[in-house]
Amino acid sequence: MTTLSIKDLHVSVETETGAKEILKGLTLDINSTETHAIMGPNGSGKSTLAYALAGHPRYEVTSGSVTLGGEDVLEMTVDERAKAGLFLAMQYPVEVPGVTVTNFLRTAKTAVDGEAPKLRTWTKELSASMKNLRMDPDFASRSVNEGFSGGEKKRHEILQMQMLKPQFAVLDETDSGLDVDALRVVSEGVNAAKENSDLGVLLITHYTRILQYVRPDHVHVLVNGRVAESGGPELADRLESEGYDRFLVEA
Template identity: 75%
Template sequence: MSTLEIKDLHVSIDTEQGEVEILKGVSLTIKSGETHAIMGPNGSGKSTLAQAIAGHPSYNVTSGEILLDGEDVLEMEVDERAQAGLFLAMQYPVEVPGVSMTNFLRTAKTALDGEAPSIRTWTKDVREAMNNLEMDPTFATRNVNEGFSGGEKKRAEILQLELFKPKFAILDETDSGLDIDALRVVSEGVNRAQENNDLGNLLITHYTRILRYIKPDFVHVFVDGKIVDSGGAELADRLEDEGYVNYEKTEATA
């Protein structure tokens, strides 16, 4: 059993107008096998939370803690966070010209585990994972995300998730830009990773449609850099019907 703890996290970014605080005291605990969905309006700080956990240098943690099994994540470099078991599926996966998917995946797996995987086993694992995600085998020889559609990029992210076997995945709007078939396939990949590896998920989304496939244990509402409400899966259904207007009014009044 692993635990990811976020304690009173404050994060800011530098702008032309000076430093602006985005996260204003976020506390959250995720355990192995749990799925926590983060929902909220645009600009509420959801992606900032993902980037801060992953260690993006543009996001300044001004106070608070992030602990992985008691270890201080904020003292780790980005690669050390990945080696410790954190995985970020990016909202906008980047293209890496000149680096094939095959080379990228095996190099990354070697860096994460400290040793190269067996060629025979690794080739079988990659082929099986790609087949499960309904990816054309030729994608293995193509450059990372180069020329991929939005849905293909998201499948490639979940391919990494299944092969790298992290402790916790931060899924930043993994459902954006997906048609219904791609959404199903990607969601099934996340569910497999959770079932096979006791994965803990922090799932950031605007919409409940992905939550029909990936069932959340907890739903948290983000407004103005804070968690303003938490509940079970039924909270997502209420948000679908009512939106965030009542929460935004409450924050404005406060």
């Protein structure tokens, strides 16, 4: 079992008025095979956590630690984190004109693994994953996310996760902007990635609807940069009925 361990993490972001602390001592352990859901109101630090783990340069870790299997993640460059097994599905995937989905995925896989995948096996696996995600085969020859709908971009993020096979996937509001059908397909893609691997998932979301399809082992409520409460799936159900008011009053 591998563990992604976050201890007393403090993260600041530069704003027009100077540095602002967003995460204020967040502690969380995620074991491989587990699914952890992070929920919380706007501005609580959910996306900041995702970007800090991925190594976004705008987000400065001022104290605390992050380790993956005992290795210091914070000392790694962005590409080293990917090679170590960290993956981020972005809330707002960017367009990359001129780079096809096929070339992007195979180049990324080669960089992560240190060697190019066998072409026949790779092509077969890519076609199968795209089919399961209800993606038109033509998308393989299109530029990355260029002209994609919101749902298509999110499916492409899950396609990346399936093909790169990370140890831990951080899904930053992958459910946002999806209709019911697209949500189901994306959720099935997450579950499929977990079925035949030891993938650990950190699922960041505002709403419980995705948790009806991707059942979490643990749910954490993030408020004002800290974990205010942790529990099982029943905590998400309570949040659905009660909201975050009691946490905001306490904060």
